[in-house]
Amino acid sequence: MAGSVNKVILIGNVGADPEIRRTQDGRPIANLRIATSETWRDRNSGERREKTEWHTVVVFNEGLCKVVEQYVKKGAKLYIEGQLQTRKWQDQTGNDRYSTEVVLQGFNSTLTMLDGRGGEGGGAGRGGSDYGGGGYEEYDQSRPSSGGARSGGQSNQPNQGGNFSRDLDDDIPF
Template sequence: MAGSLNKVILIGNVGRDPEIRTTQDGREIASFSLATSDAWRDKGSGEKKEKVEWHKVVIFQPHLVGVVRNYVHKGSKIYLEGSLQTRKWTDPNGVEKYTTEVILQPYSGALLLLDARSNDESSFDEARSSASSSTQEERSKPYQVEEIDDDEIPF
């Protein structure tokens, strides 16, 4: 199908500490659950409502697995870009099951840490600047945030 796109962008909180596994050929894979939520006020009752969605995330990109291992834990707020992948598997009882996951493959996808929970700010900045799927040259540049005043905004 020409013109199709499989891209997922999520901002949410990690639901459990990530699990790092090693494949038979020595590659590391990180996996964790990510919660996203939508909140609204019920028009009829005025009651605040919230719906939480849970997403399974699997990271195959070696550099990002290292970032996850060192900086991501239960409760971390993250931004990620990946693609959806559904796989079929058979449970121990012989029943075929399907699961859909957000996948971050090598050379595609991105992961940004959105909250600083570490006292070592330089390590956090290093992880943040290198977490995206940018080139090595871009990764070597330091991560900087510039403050601007309202009167400097061009609109």
């Protein structure tokens, strides 16, 4: 197998309101922390156990930063697609430190709000370029969606797939 893949997919809850900073030329950078949890039953005691992991997410995509700034708040459930990056930095005492982060930039990044704004359904942002691509798409049940979040409600559109039981009335060909 030639090549490699660096892709991270997370579904989790935002732990605190996102922090929005700006570069010297005015481009936004969003920082947020997302918690993912797994639960299981302990084999010996039968008790339910839970383990929570915290992930640092950095958004460089300008369109996705606008979504984060306007709509993402503490407790929001998000679907994130990005890449792992480790950066080296020095603390106040001059020691080298390393931080591994999930980075959303360019075309390979996605941020989808799974619980929507005020319970109205979800919205999705897809990464474009580092300079203003991507953005926010409000979920609309009245039109077909090629991606983003989907609401669990029933559609008012008629069934366009035909009548399934009528298709089963055919004679067996042997």
